[in-house]
Amino acid sequence: MDAVTELLRRDPERALNQMLSAYTGLVYHAAAAVLGRSSHEEIEECVSDAFLVVYNGRERLDFSQGSVKAYLCATARNLAINRLNKRASAKEVLLDELALSSEETESAAIRNLEAEALVNAILALGEPDCKIILYRYYFNLPSKQIAKLLGLKQNTIDQRMRRALAKLNRLSKGGNLYDK
Structure with missing residues (x-):
């Protein structure tokens, strides 16, 4: 020691x-x-x-x-x-956090692009279909109230909504707005 x-x-x-x-x-x-x-x-x-x-x-x-x-x-x-x-x-x-952060950023950017493409497609539908879709799916208004706002029959609103959704569906699959 x-x-x-x-x-x-x-x-x-x-x-x-x-x-x-x-x-x-x-x-x-x-x-x-x-x-x-x-x-x-x-x-x-x-x-x-x-x-x-x-x-x-x-x-x-x-x-x-x-x-x-x-x-x-x-x-x-x-x-x-x-x-x-x-x-x-x-x-x-x-x-790891940076990788996760960049993945989240990428996902958010893709969602933004998809949302922008959807809005552009809805706007391309023209009047009154554009307003019908926006009132129904963005403002959650029932077709009866949309009919009152646009001065159309509820039946007409429902029919136009079905056709507009079919057009949007075709567009989302890479088709043309006016394809049948």
Whole structure:
């Protein structure tokens, strides 16, 4: 057992100060070797965490298996690896969210195009069929009320609606508005 290990058992605060002054550079290099081009702050945070883990675990750690210096370096390395793994999984989640987001955007764009095509097809029906379809399916008005609004018989409204829907159906299947 070295002097720092013995001091850690007797006077933990003083031992922490000694560990910080003696091993900070070494522990920093151990963390930086794993974290590579990470920010200085991230590496320092990893170093601080390593000192904290060893300090808080001083009662449970078996220093006969290794020195305080070895525990600090191994802890810093493991914490750095955990940070890299967490960062990689966060990137995967972000990429998954972006993929999902682009799929949702694509679906919304397709729905908008389809809705626009439908409105254009309805407008191409001409009067009064265009108004009949809009009143019925966009404003949810019953054919009796549509008949009153347009000054036509309810029978005429129902018949024109059937014909207009048949035309729209043909159009949706790639046909022409006037095909039979």
